[in-house]
Amino acid sequence: MGSQASKIVEPKYTPVRSTNDDDELLLKLQARLGQQDESKDAPLSLSNLSKWEANLLADPKNRLALNCFTSHDITEIVAQTAAINLDNVDLFNVNVKFEGAPITNQKSSGRCWLFASTNVFKEFIKAKHQLESFEFSQNYLFFYDKLEKSNWFLNRIIESADEEIDSRLVQYLMQTPENDGGQWDMVVNLVKTYGLVPKSVYPDSASSINSSGLNYLVNNKLREFALVLRKLSTSEKSEDVEGVKTSMLNEIFNILALTLGLPPKPDDEITWEYKDKFGNFHSVKTTPLGVYSDLLGFDAAKYFSLIHDPRNTEGLYTVDKLGNIEGGKPIEYVNTSIDNLKQAAIAMLQANHPVFFGCDVGKFGKTDLGLLDVDSWDYQLGFGTDMHLNKKQRLMTGSSQMTHAMVLVGVHLVDGKPVRWKVENSWGEYGAHKGYYVMSDKWFDEYVFQIVTSERFATTKLTDIWKSKDYKVLPYYDPMGALA
Known part of the structure; x- marks a missing residue:
């Protein structure tokens, strides 16, 4: 407690570089934008603004959308009722026996x-x-x-x-x-x-x-x-x-x-x-x-974090300058595939063990519905354009990072594969499921970054990576340094 500082050698950071799939995204986006505008007017000239307005209002759907979006929240308009009804099912064939009681409430704090x-x-x-x-x-x-x-x-x-x-x-x-x-x-x-x-x-x-x-x-x-x-x-x-x-x-x-x-x-x-x-x-x-x-x-010390960071290869990572107790345990992340995170989480839930996890909770979700699901909101339908960044690109561009920690307390399996997950939150008994969320497996793919597991549930390979203490160091400003 309260140890003093010492001069340290600056670590060599692990670089994150773009790869071929980033180039493919750029080509796809360029194709979607269509032909280059041959007008010699300035991009934001009055002529262009008038043309864009006329083109927008020429479509009756856009005139309807204008009325809707200017008087309602965006997510209410692009919500897909059929998908919500299909995916927001509070039934799970694997549940932690003692979960809940009480549903906690962090209120207006980041705890x-x-x-x-x-x-x-x-x-x-x-x-x-x-x-x-x-x-x-x-x-x-x-x-x-x-x-x-x-x-x-x-x-x-x-x-x-x-x-x-x-x-x-x-x-x-x-x-x-x-x-x-x-x-x-x-x-x-x-x-x-x-x-x-x-x-x-x-x-x-x-x-x-x-x-x-x-x-x-x-x-x-x-x-x-x-x-x-x-x-x-x-x-x-x-x-x-x-x-x-x-x-x-x-x-x-x-x-x-x-x-x-x-x-x-x-x-x-x-x-x-x-x-x-x-x-x-x-x-x-x-x-x-x-x-x-x-x-x-x-024994909390026997548990470690598996993360899914598609920017980086499999291995053990830490983040420079990130910690709380001087001389204490460093931040340790074993980076691996999203399937390995799911396999460990399912094994824990089947053993009646709740799972700490970190995610980006502000995307494709709604608190009053108690739902996290990428298929339940359709921006393409509302705006004629969609969001095309994948998980890796969202991390690289600052669009996504861990913003919230919750607990997995159930999963619904069909033919051994997860379809949806039961989540215990800490925002009180609010929403359709009284403090719980239904999280689709597709949302897990896109916005879950971390689960906490142990040697009992992780593969030998992943456990050995954790025990090696052979860290690759991410810079202090890396998104994996975000605190939930």
Whole structure:
């Protein structure tokens, strides 16, 4: 906890290059655009604008579309009712036995990764202690994650003190010194260092359920501290840097404690009182570390991420400058095919094991329908043009990245192949399926980037890649560095 920074050798990044399929896309798009306009007018001349308007309105369908799109949300107009009715079926022949109860709600915060991970954990503690319902304190992990990320940021600032302040690296660091998001390996670092507590021991606060004000305050204090540390690191008083940094972290601690509440320390004694599903009362005295190591029955460190990043070859990847606890576990991604992600996820669900996964949730989905499905919205029908970027090209051009973490708790198989997946979200009991989503298998192909699995469910080859610790390093600005 709170280790100091050290000068490090800059890693050699793994390059991402375009390939033949990118050239094929360009040729297809060029063909769709048709013949080159032979007019010598400027592209946006009044003549062209008039011609384009006349051509648009010449089609009666476009006149109807104009009325529809100017008075309704785009996704409502291009929604395909038949496809929605066909694909939004809340029936699954493989289900996690203890899933749900309760459906959690991260509210106005970016804590999805903490909710997704603790939603996985809760199924194990419910099964072990025969509970109808249970929720871990996400706020407890949230507090210590923000404190550790503040230390992480200040250490990166010290390391980069010789860089110009307008360099790409320093500007990247200053853009968001810390935020609510995170990754599975960050969860591993937190639970190994701080443990877990029931939500009844450390409940949410006003600033955990609506974190924007807290983030504004902490991030601006960290930017202020960064300027001081940069100046001090290159001055004759550079030996004072660690002491000054510690006083800065004390200020951050004070802010977090006053807004999130004073959390128990990892070795503090806590009391967990509960009734099991048979009505029997229990009282357990333990510590946060004891909750994780003794009561939970789940070793998070034995789990690792499989990702599908079609820009890169199969192998073990990490992301430069990405982490939360200094000296902790690095971010580890085993890149492989989408089929390998599905096979591992299905094996886990069949073994009654919920699956943490990361995705780009804002595409081809609707919360009130509880549906994620690429076939249920037809932009070609509405606009006469479609979106043709594939998954790799969306990553290369900034169109897509991991934005949200949720939990797979079911799958529907036909002839051994997945057709749709059951998803437990953390946005409360909202929508057609009361907090759950139906995700089509085609949506999985396009917008799921990560699942978390273990040696028990992954192939020997993938497990060996993970155990090799032979990392290829992606740059800090890579989309795989996005925090869910």
